[in-house]
Amino acid sequence: MTSKIMLHMKCRNNAYPKTDGKIIRFPVPDNKVSWFNDYLTYKPIFYTALSVLNQKWADLDLNESKFKPVWNNIDGNINRISFTGNYMIKNNFPLNPYGRTGLVGRGLLGRWGPNHAADPIVTRWKKNHSENEVHIDTGKPILQFVAIKRKDSGEWALPGGMVDCGEIVSTTLKREFMEETMNLLEKSKSDATKVELEVENIFKDGIEIYKGYVDDPRNTDNAWIETVATLFHDEKGDHVSALKLHAGDDAVGVKWIDLDNNLKLYANHLLFLQDIALKLKCHW
């Protein structure tokens, strides 16, 4: 359960998501990522998507006189604290704790500074008839986890989502799992209640696996995603076998994926899974 030091990769040296290649990040080589290394020619463009402006779930622009954020603190019912420690503020702009991204503004993110998310990792053992299946190369049992195919990037990802204002993380974990992997928002009230009961059982005992920065393609110099990733492992597989997976909300696909270190997943989600492989001594 650590916030790991890494060089962010997915949020630099590429076009900004959902802009049809029109918003290009200023190049940031590895040795210029840190704010402590001078980069005198650094002139990133400013971009905040129109879809973010004037939304209830988003901040106002920093030049609005009535907007007085309390950085590095709980600000009313908004959590502006970073898991990485106190972030720097420059000219009233919060600075990404992992360094330059080649873009200033908020991009597609609602909050200046940390945007808090939660990622549920629901796992079971892969079975061959009733036995745990072992991997041919490592001889270790194969773990499977529930993944969604994201509508925005088409990549496979953990079924996480943003923590709503004032919401506790355990509620976000359940809500996002039900919305994205069980299409809860489209279900009748009685079907939704059944799903909620099944999910309640699975989400009884979680183990916090990762807490920290997400190398999300939407991050900017002034807005970034942080998450709490929690493991819900069903050792016997009875509870999770009852789940009827059906993609919903922001997902266009959902499935059980065999854990393997060669997987290509959204953001740095594979990093969260690495710790689980160590913990459960499974194939990686």
Ligand code: RP5
């Ligand atoms: C990732 O984006 C987080 O780890 C989480 O999975 C997700 C939250 O954003 P939305 O899916 O709500 O867009 O950075």
